[in-house]
Amino acid sequence: MSDSGTEADSRRIYSPNAEHEFPDEKLNRVLEFVENDEEIQTYLEAQNVNAVDRMRYNDHGVKHIEIVRNRALCLYDLLKGGGVEFHAGQQGLAEEDESVIVALAATLHDVGHVVHRDEHVYYSIPLAADILDRILPEFYDVAETVRMKGEILHAILCHHTAETPLTTEAGVIRVADALDMESGRSRIPYEHGGRGINTLSSQAIKRVSLHEGDTRPVMVEIAMTNAAGVYQVDNLLKAKLRDSGLEDEIRIVAVNTNENREQLVERIEL
Secondary structure (H helix, E strand, C coil): CCCCHHHHHHCCCCCCCCCCCCCCHHHHHHHHHHHCCHHHHHHHHHHHHHHHHHCCCCCCCHHHHHHHHHHHHHHHHHHHHCCCCCCHHHHCCCHHHHHHHHHHHHHHCCHHHHCCCCCHHHHHHHHHHHHHHHHHHHCCCHHHHHHHHHHHHHHHHCCCCCCCCCCHHHHHHHHHHHCCCCHHHHHHHHHCCCCCHHHHHHHHEEEEEEEECCCCCEEEEEEECCCCHHHHHHHHHHHHHCCCCCCCCEEEEEEECCCCCCCCCCEEEC
């Protein structure tokens, strides 16, 4: 399986200049703000120290956030195209605010790592709340700020499998977090000698792409080189998909990219 150029990017990377299934003007202004915000960018770098340098865990800093945010927005776009309902409107917020909720929750969901990797989601909430108190008034009035803050914090909390998403926006963050599973993501523990099943299974996954599905709004296609990758998909991605509210909207397909095709059937659905 091979993709090239813009077609490949559209399956993996959100482009502000592309056509989308949702109003994107406000989102693009928020993303520009985030990119140039010193406090946020410092948090994204600092949150990696506990995870990587001190615990030898895989990257949860700038790169992880970039991947999760891109995949969350691509997933959101496909779901919108498929007519899936989102829930910001229940708070009296506009359609254009749905993508902002997704983007800011994806950006700040792991900020609690600056405190500790363990139970980090519960540290992310107060830290993200302080950041949002500064960012949101740049784009919203007081009432909208309160409602946006609640929706974003809910999505951050529910990326943790112990909490149940009550909105589709939160379900998107939960699933997008698990879509960061390609081989480079296990590079750090692997280079330090890690050979656990989580590390080895991640090494087997070469590419994750999001497509418009035939029977469901989204098809997640995962290219892997050996059967160890099934663990990553079955135990991590499917665990996040379960109870996300998106179980009926997303189809997961694994594709064998091993030229010898000896260790995995050519195509399986999980």
